[in-house]
Amino acid sequence: MTDLPPNTSASQLTTYAMCGRLYFYRYVLHVEPEFRSLNLALGSAVHSSIGWWFQEKIQGHQPTLDAAEKIFSADIAAETVQMPIRWKNQTPDELEAKGQALVRAYLSDYGDLPVVGVEQRFEVDIENSDTGEALPRPLVGYFDLVVRKGDEIVEIKTTAKAWHPQSILRHLQVGSYVAAANTLHGGPARVVIHAILKQRTPRVEEYPVERGEPDNAWFFHAAKSIESAIQAGHFPPSPGPTCIECEFGKACLAERGAVAPVSRLRKTNRIEQVSCMQLAI
Numbered sequence: 001m002t003d004l005p006p007n008t009s010a011s012q013l014t015t016y017a018m019c020g021r022l023y024f025y026r027y028v029l030h031v032e033p034e035f036r037s038l039n040l041a042l043g044s045a046v047h048s049s050i051g052w053w054f055q056e057k058i059q060g061h062q063p064t065l066d067a068a069e070k071i072f073s074a075d076i077a078a079e080t081v082q083m084p085i086r087w088k089n090q091t092p093d094e095l096e097a098k099g100q101a102l103v104r105a106y107l108s109d110y111g112d113l114p115v116v117g118v119e120q121r122f123e124v125d126i127e128n129s130d131t132g133e134a135l136p137r138p139l140v141g142y143f144d145l146v147v148r149k150g151d152e153i154v155e156i157k158t159t160a161k162a163w164h165p166q167s168i169l170r171h172l173q174v175g176s177y178v179a180a181a182n183t184l185h186g187g188p189a190r191v192v193i194h195a196i197l198k199q200r201t202p203r204v205e206e207y208p209v210e211r212g213e214p215d216n217a218w219f220f221h222a223a224k225s226i227e228s229a230i231q232a233g234h235f236p237p238s239p240g241p242t243c244i245e246c247e248f249g250k251a252c253l254a255e256r257g258a259v260a261p262v263s264r265l266r267k268t269n270r271i272e273q274v275s276c277m278q279l280a281i
């Protein structure tokens with residue numbers, strides 16, 4: 001495949017694990033999504049408001065919760081005008097109030113964290129700690145918050161439900177952060193997931209992970225399998241309950257015959273005819 005991104009990421013690995021065809025539309029063809037997910041817009045605005053708060057503190061300022069809520073309001077307005085949103089049964093005012101409550105809940109509990117870095121970019125090889133084997137594409141990402149001496153990573157998630165502790169053992173995003181933190185800071189990596197629960201009264205659950213490279217072997221083997229399938233051009237659909245939320249649902253349903261209808265869609269980068277053979281139907 002010549003059109004793959006030069007790097008992989010936790011988002012790419014997770015997207016491919018969800019659905020190969022979704023990956024193909026998003027990362028290979030760069031098809032413009034049919035709509036923006038409400039949850040993605042909300043999560044992005046919550047992240048940027050919390051990031052703003054800690055940037056202010058790093059610069060020696062004393063931000064207020066009211067100011068953080070205003071930042072959220074500006075960010076969610078920007079997120080929701082960029083492309084069509086599926087509002088379902090929510091109004092823009094309800095979404096704004098919900099997001100402000102999430103930001104306030106998080107900063108009330110964790111606003112005094114000794115953060116030394118925000119949205120810190122990393123680029124590392126994905127390596128097998130036993131054999132030294134490295135995958136062809138490096139792993140690129142951003143640590144949400146870097147804490148204390150720079151060796152503790154905090155990842156913030158907005159989520160409808162609490163995580164089951166067992167799910168963290170087989171989690172591509174957690175595995176990615178652990179792999180990056182081990183490579184950059186030496187092991188065992190300390191990564192703490194802060195899950196902001198989108199409930200009537202929001203609250204934050206904390207999931208600490210302390211894991212050295214040998215304990216992260218599941219991630220290496222999962223990433224290797226996924227990266228091998230991507231490099232080989234296998235992008236099968238994975239139909240299931242989440243299809244009704246898929247941002248490429250119409251394009252996927254319209255796939256027929258020798259030339260994929262996706263070629264008739266607007267794309268962010270380029271337009272070309274795509275053989276359905278490439279879609280591995």
Ligand code: SF4
Nearest residue numbers: 019237238243246252
């Ligand atoms: S609609 Fe379902 S099968 Fe089709 S691309 Fe989206 S997630 Fe995959």
